[in-house]
Amino acid sequence: MIKLYDFLPCPFGQKVRIVLAEKGLSYELVEVDITKGENRRPEFLRLNPYGRVPVLIDEDTTVYDSTIINEYLEDEYPEPPVLPAVGSSALRARARLFEDFADTSFTPQVGQLMLEMAKPDAERDPERVQRLHQSLGRVLDYLNHELQGQQFLASEFSIADIGFAPRLFVLQALGIEAGQNRGNVEAWMNRLLERPSIANVKGLTAEPIAGV
Numbered sequence: 001m002i003k004l005y006d007f008l009p010c011p012f013g014q015k016v017r018i019v020l021a022e023k024g025l026s027y028e029l030v031e032v033d034i035t036k037g038e039n040r041r042p043e044f045l046r047l048n049p050y051g052r053v054p055v056l057i058d059e060d061t062t063v064y065d066s067t068i069i070n071e072y073l074e075d076e077y078p079e080p081p082v083l084p085a086v087g088s089s090a091l092r093a094r095a096r097l098f099e100d101f102a103d104t105s106f107t108p109q110v111g112q113l114m115l116e117m118a119k120p121d122a123e124r125d126p127e128r129v130q131r132l133h134q135s136l137g138r139v140l141d142y143l144n145h146e147l148q149g150q151q152f153l154a155s156e157f158s159i160a161d162i163g164f165a166p167r168l169f170v171l172q173a174l175g176i177e178a179g180q181n182r183g184n185v186e187a188w189m190n191r192l193l194e195r196p197s198i199a200n201v202k203g204l205t206a207e208p209i210a211g212v
């Protein structure tokens with residue numbers, strides 16, 4: 001049976017759990033509490049030298065990093081797919097580009113805003129909050145543009161949408177109405193929430209994780 005080492009509030013672990021749910025794969029969840037440093041234990045560092053969750057073990061195969069885990073799951077368990085079909089190279093590239101964009105330019109910025117918003121008012125840096133609102137607003141405007149005439153970011157539902165899902169639905173709690181004046185984003189979010197894999201993913205929270 002597949003084993004997933006994860007910390008439920010981790011957005012990268014959530015990406016993997018959404019794919020596992022989409023593919024109907026059962027797995028044993030091994031919780032690694034990174035707030036208690038469990039990810040720094042030698043036995044965990046032997047699984048992932050970076051000491052980060054998620055890590056997936058399937059029989060003799062150990063894979064870490066959410067993007068690489070999801071590629072592994074797609075290769076090993078291709079049905080139902082979470083990438084456009086082999087041969088649709090341009091769409092596959094588009095899906096991967098969006099996943100990478102979510103991981104580098106959206107998820108961490110939402111994490112920074114979570115940290116800022118969790119501070120008492122007197123300690124919060126309003127300029128930083130404003131900068132983060134502006135940069136996230138630009139990302140959402142871009143997504144709104146890219147979703148024009150499309151149900152999902154890479155035509156069919158894929159890792160592109162999954163990359164954004166973990167942090168998309170906590171924005172409201174941070175004071176950002178993602179779908180306001182962005183009709184394509186609003187419709188996309190509603191479409192995403194229709195999927196049990198996303199609606200039921202555990203750990204969606206606007207509480208910050210130290211260091212993420």
Ligand SMILES: N[C@@H](CCC(=O)N[C@@H](CS)C(=O)NCC(=O)O)C(=O)O
Nearest residue numbers: 010011012052053054065066067212
């Ligand atoms: N690129 C990695 C990032 C994973 C990551 O940053 N995980 C965080 C929790 S959300 C972690 O384990 N942090 C602990 C640490 O870096 O010490 C992925 O996509 O899996």
